[in-house]
């Protein structure tokens with residue numbers, strides 16, 4: 201089954217207002233004509249509104265790098281799903297390995313974020329993936345299964361149409377080491393089989409599963425040629441307009 205590709209750029213804690221708006225302008229230009237795929241940017245919260253203005257009228261989608269489960273209240277440092285919708289964002293990345301590893305976000309908290317975002321009609325990109333140690337201990341599948349089933353607890357079948365999974369092996373993020381296309385395909389096929397178990401086959405067939413971890417112009421085409429890879433979540437290369445433009449226009 202042909203699923204619509206999604207290329208998402210995660211700018212992490214980078215870019216000033218001027219640099220971010222300039223980059224977004226260039227990304228919007230690169231996305232012109234790429235009508236058979238979705239392109240999405242997740243800028244830092246300080247500039248998400250400005251980037252939203254730049255993207256208005258373009259096909260490029262806007263998302264947060266995280267989101268709280270509550271609509272409002274005493275949650276210092278958090279951004280709510282309602283606030284994201286208010287500035288024109290359509291979704292959020294949740295459970296990025298940097299949130300899990302550096303900021304100690306548990307599967308339980310990530311699940312609250314996923315359910316909260318979906319309940320507020322946002323699209324969710326749920327990130328999962330094993331560390332190098334876990335891969336070496338041959339625990340890759342066990343970790344994927346745990347993170348996926350815990351992360352999706354309470355999600356309804358109907359909500360899965362707004363759900364995207366990103367497989368991001370932690371050892372490949374920002375390291376220049378990409379999972380081989382075979383390693384990525386194996387993990388993606390496994391994730392799809394788990395989605396089928398958790399929901400049903402039809403949901404699994406429609407679910408977009410992105411690969412993330414040092415995606416570059418040089419490796420995007422072979423990754424995207426794999427049957428279960430439906431897109432890319434891009435960090436470092438998303439900060440360079442030319443590289444990201446080439447990734448958007450993968451062949």
Ligand code: PEP
Pocket residue numbers: 210368372373374375376412413414415433434435436437
């Ligand atoms: C990411 O931040 O999700 C990521 C995959 O980063 P990079 O492309 O730099 O490895």
